[in-house]
Amino acid sequence: MISTANARALLTAGLIWRPASGDAFRIEQPGFDYDVFTVSAMAIEPHEFDTGTILGFNGTTEWALDSLALENALWLPRxxxxxxxxxxxxxxxxxxxxxxxxxxxxxxxxxxxxxxxxxxxxxxxxxxxxxxxxxxx
CATH class of the missing domain: 3.30.160 (Double Stranded RNA Binding Domain)
Incomplete structure (x- = not known):
């Protein structure tokens, strides 16, 4: 898997992420330092709005994260x-x-x-x- 440092360097260089099923990402907020999530139509699905892309966490009742703005996610390209x-x-x-x-x-x-x-x-x-x-x- 790509290192977080390289993923951040790609983001800084201008790489644009269009979330698709199977894509891995990290949440760029405190408390998620070691967690890697995967976009899936069953669990984490991208939703397009006029204001931007939101990653919706479907069916996650064990914790209180319903959605995440794309700018708070760091794509880990395969x-x-x-x-x-x-x-x-x-x-x-x-x-x-x-x-x-x-x-x-x-x-x-x-x-x-x-x-x-x-x-x-x-x-x-x-x-x-x-x-x-x-x-x-």
């Missing part, structure tokens, strides 16, 4: 979503000799390498570099 964001720039995902992950991306005329302990974080670094070269997504 490895496949990050790879898709790279698009044609993605070249390869490899394991290094020290058991880290290496993403190779064609950014500009060069192939650039991004390494991390988690594949999602290597992809996130590549996406951040790609975003720095283009307009926000």
């Amino acid at each position: 490895e496949d979503q990050l790879r898709e964001m790279l698009g044609r720039a993605f070249r390869a995902l490899e394991r290094t000799s020290d058991a880290r992950y290496l993403v190779v991306a064609g950014l500009g005329e060069e192939q650039t390498h991004f390494t991390a302990n988690e594949a999602a974080d290597a992809y996130a670094s590549a996406v951040l570099a790609s975003m720095a070269r283009t307009e926000p997504r």
